[in-house]
Amino acid sequence: MDIQLKIEKERFEALFEYASMGILVTDETGTIKMANHFLLTQFGYEKSEELIGKTIEVLVPRRYDHTHHKHREHYNQNPGKRTMGVGRDLFALKKDGSEFPVEISLSNYDTSEGMFVIAFVIDITLRKGFENELLKQKEQLELNNSKIEELNDALEEKVDLRTSQLQQALQQIEASRDELTKALNKEKELGDLKSRFVSMASHEFRTPLSTILSSASLLAKYTETVEQDKRNKHILRIKNSVNNLTDILNEFLSIGKIEDGRIEVRNTIFNVKDFFQNICIEMQANAQPNQRIIYKHKGDEWIKLDSSLLRNIIFNLLSNAIKFSSVDGEISFISEAGTDHFSLCIADNGIGISKEDQTHLFERFFRASNVTNIQGTGLGLHIVSKYVELLNGKIHFKSELEKGTSFTINFQTTPNNTL
Secondary structure: OHHHHHHHHHHHHHHHHHOOOEEEEEEOOOEEEEEOHHHHHHHOOOOHHHOOOOEHHHHOOHHHHHHHHHHHHHHHHOOOOEEOOOOOOEEEEOOOOOEEEEEEEEEEEEEOOEEEEEEEEEEOHHHHHHHHHHHHHHHHHHHHHHHHHHHHHHHHHHHHHHHHHHHHHHHHHHHHHHHHHHHHHHHHHHHHHHHHHHHHHHHHHHHHHHHHHHHHHHHOOOOOHHHHHHHHHHHHHHHHHHHHHHHHHHHHHHHHHHHHOOOOOOOEEEEHHHHHHHHHHHHHOOOOOOOEEEEEEEEOOEEEEOHHHHHHHHHHHHHHHHHHOOOOOEEEEEEEEOOOEEEEEEEEOOOOOOHHHHOOOOOOOOOOOOOOOOOOOOOHHHHHHHHHHHOOEEEEEEEEOOOEEEEEEEEEOOHHHOO
16 A cells, blocks of 8 residues: 555656646645746746745735735635636746746645645746737737728828819819700790790781771771761771780780899788779770679788789789680689688680690790680780789689680788788
8 A cells, every 4th residue: 555655646746746837736825835846947946945835925926915815815715626817917926026927727625634726837928929929910900901091091082082073073064064055945945935926026016007007097088077986986996906006015015024023022901802893894894795794802801912913913814804705704703811811713704725725824925726816915824924923822723625714813921911
């Protein structure tokens, strides 16, 4: 049995002394009991006697003295296999006072003499050197990446600047092209309008001028008193022809003012019911003998609008209703005023407007295909739409061939606009 124990002891000493890592054994008080040759070499000691009997703190850097005791006591209370310093660097103190990085694993065993702690110490200086070198390379790589990103950012800024400049240049070219296109279209439109104006004027002016000339010639023949009725007839024809010419010229002047933006809106408060009734009486004189204008008003009688523009709107719409209705037709005119709105509707049962013509109804010089034998310039409804727009209103219409046409105009008002 003694021989067997001796063999076991020799085996332990061989493993302990010739292990390729530092091994240290302490008791519960932290006193060093054993240290193998590898550990002595790691820490710069020549003999184990230099460490045996001293506390483990002799191998710990002085800056950790105040915490190492607590860690050792905590381990004694909860012993077991564990790795020290997880997540942080550990350093050991050599005999000459220098420090080196280590990795330590702890274990424990119990004997009749008490608990002992075994520490396996690995010098990781070389590994730390590699890690530091890798860290430096990583930092250098990050620095290089940062510089590359800065260069990329600068390049992107230059690209963005050049792109922006190119886009601005393209926009300027596009704007110039659009302006040129608009100018060409405007010139073409003006040419078309000129042609349409000349065609319309030559037709519309010729008829009343021919009437004036023929009536004036005939008046010279009626010299007798008994022929006064005939003279009155031709005088009336001359007056009507002059009025038609005046209306045409007024329409041309209105278009010019609208195009130049020279029309100013001057709102006043007035009694709309009385205003429209007077217009209806005036227009009834221009109606055919059996035509009737029936006017009705609902709601408040006082509104705030430009009465001059409103008068022109009503004159145009009633004139059209008279011209395009039958000789015994009835023309309905309804107005309505509330605290926040004002509307009017003029409807006739005349010849109506085809679906094809309705899309062009408010264009300049446009005349429906079924009114070529009725006098007109094709400017009236265009002027009406522009006046309604100036008054911030909306105009709508409904029409069907041979069943008549109705125009509805709506204006938004506020309580301050009414009395």
